Amino acid sequence: xxxxxxxxxxxxxxxxxxxxxxxxxxxxxxxxxxxxxxxxxxxxxxxxxxxxxxxxxxxxxxxxxxxxxxxxxxxxxxxxxxxxxxxxxxxxxxxxxxxxxxxxxxxxxxxxxxxxxxxxxxxxxxxxxxxxxxxxxxxxxxxxxxxxxxxxxxxxxxxxxxxxxxxxxxxxxxxxxxxxxxxxxxxxxxxx
Amino acid sequence: xxxxxxxxxxxxxxxxxxxxxxxxxxxxxxxxxxxxxxxxxxxxxxxxxxxxxxxxxxxxxxxxxxxxxxxxxxxxxxxxxxxxxxxxxxxxxxxxxxxxxxxxxxxxxxxxxxxxxxxxxxxxxxxxxxxxxxxxxxxxxxxxxxxxxxxxxxxxxxxxxxxxxxxxxxxxxxxxxxxxxxxxxxxxxxxx
Numbered sequence: 001x002x003x004x005x006x007x008x009x010x011x012x013x014x015x016x017x018x019x020x021x022x023x024x025x026x027x028x029x030x031x032x033x034x035x036x037x038x039x040x041x042x043x044x045x046x047x048x049x050x051x052x053x054x055x056x057x058x059x060x061x062x063x064x065x066x067x068x069x070x071x072x073x074x075x076x077x078x079x080x081x082x083x084x085x086x087x088x089x090x091x092x093x094x095x096x097x098x099x100x101x102x103x104x105x106x107x108x109x110x111x112x113x114x115x116x117x118x119x120x121x122x123x124x125x126x127x128x129x130x131x132x133x134x135x136x137x138x139x140x141x142x143x144x145x146x147x148x149x150x151x152x153x154x155x156x157x158x159x160x161x162x163x164x165x166x167x168x169x170x171x172x173x174x175x176x177x178x179x180x181x182x183x184x185x186x187x188x189x190x191x192x
Numbered sequence: 193x194x195x196x197x198x199x200x201x202x203x204x205x206x207x208x209x210x211x212x213x214x215x216x217x218x219x220x221x222x223x224x225x226x227x228x229x230x231x232x233x234x235x236x237x238x239x240x241x242x243x244x245x246x247x248x249x250x251x252x253x254x255x256x257x258x259x260x261x262x263x264x265x266x267x268x269x270x271x272x273x274x275x276x277x278x279x280x281x282x283x284x285x286x287x288x289x290x291x292x293x294x295x296x297x298x299x300x301x302x303x304x305x306x307x308x309x310x311x312x313x314x315x316x317x318x319x320x321x322x323x324x325x326x327x328x329x330x331x332x333x334x335x336x337x338x339x340x341x342x343x344x345x346x347x348x349x350x351x352x353x354x355x356x357x358x359x360x361x362x363x364x365x366x367x368x369x370x371x372x373x374x375x376x377x378x379x380x381x382x383x384x
Contacts, residue, residue: 149247
């Protein structure tokens, strides 16, 4: 057998020829993955809207209502699905505070279900049936100069994003609180 | 006929005197309704109370005081309309004690994790005279989020104010209002 008859795979140029389709697929995968990551990052950095629960205080919005919190032009809007949006001008916002809270999930049905579990088993469920949320507290004034406060509950991590966007678009924030929240964020990132 | 006249006069006099005895309370209750109240922002005092709690107390106070219907108007802090209101009381609230709770601890242990709030509220006239001072608690011990304590607190404040007899407003318009109420009462007597 002539050694020249055997397809020589040890030559680099031939190896490249054979692997070309695979490399093309790999490149395509990498490109699409990078694009998806970039899109995700851009969404995280500047959300046009985010899901939120209005706890109380936002004029025109019902209490404990889930909806969409968004910044439209020069106003902060909260819209419950199928209802007209309630809004506040960004210029009228006097301060924004961030906080967090841990809440039991499932509401009253879950609470009743836990109570029905024999031998106090529901208590064990309670240990794991909680979720952390961000709270976004706004202070703003209306056209008469009357002071209002509103509290929104957002998914963990969303509060700071919304707050940063509010600050970027001109809402007033007390520096001390902003600094402390930054420090807290830095400290938590250090801990990680 | 002549003998029945003195009896009818006596009966009328007795009825009138009975209403005269009952009259001050009625006038006082109606007189209290003539006050308007302006709710000031919550003063956290020396307590490190989250902004969301301060705002929640403020908003819940406005809500609960409106529900009592004891006041003609319930105004917000900074409201420019307050300068046009004749008989205005100012509600100042200072946080005296706060015990942070945990919803998860409440759900797991039942006996611990309560959120407790104690505030001192003062109803003052515009010239600074304190006409009512009360210390009120608001707790959440079992079901509900931590912010529920602010709702319970505001409800207790409103309930206490409602159950307290406030002095009559001193302005001329309100005296006229009180007089018209008393004349209405007489009309009622006549109808009987």
